[in-house]
Amino acid sequence: MSKVKKILVVEDEKPMAKALVLKLNHAGFEATMANNGEEALEILQKEQFDLMLLDLIMPRMDGFSVLEKIKEKGIKVKIVVTSNLGQEEDFARAKDLGAGDYFVKSDTSLSEIVEYVSQLEK
Numbered sequence: 001m002s003k004v005k006k007i008l009v010v011e012d013e014k015p016m017a018k019a020l021v022l023k024l025n026h027a028g029f030e031a032t033m034a035n036n037g038e039e040a041l042e043i044l045q046k047e048q049f050d051l052m053l054l055d056l057i058m059p060r061m062d063g064f065s066v067l068e069k070i071k072e073k074g075i076k077v078k079i080v081v082t083s084n085l086g087q088e089e090d091f092a093r094a095k096d097l098g099a100g101d102y103f104v105k106s107d108t109s110l111s112e113i114v115e116y117v118s119q120l121e122k
Contacts, residue, residue: 019110082108
């Protein structure tokens with residue numbers, strides 16, 4: 001297996017999204033940003049990604065709806081969800097919908113996320 005290279009960051013908090021994309025790109029990844037779930041689905045229809053970092057709580061289309069649509073459409077992408085809430089039931093629901101792992105944003109630095117991603121394989 002090869003390492004994860006191409007990453008889609010789905011985050012409605014633009015400063016957080018930009019900072020994470022910059023840090024990932026600096027670490028050698030090809031990171032792309034989507035500001036909401038609808039935008040993420042549009043991008044996923046056009047491009048293949050190795051990994052998606054998906055915020056659960058967003059306006060217009062939340063992360064759960066994105067996970068449902070990805071499952072419906074048969075889009076193949078490894079998914080790690082992020083949230084400020086840290087509710088176990090939210091993460092359990094996300095895993096049932098196809099997410100592989102999760103981070104609580106308030107407990108995790110950008111550097112820790114980059115380190116985690118660098119260990120993942122496709």
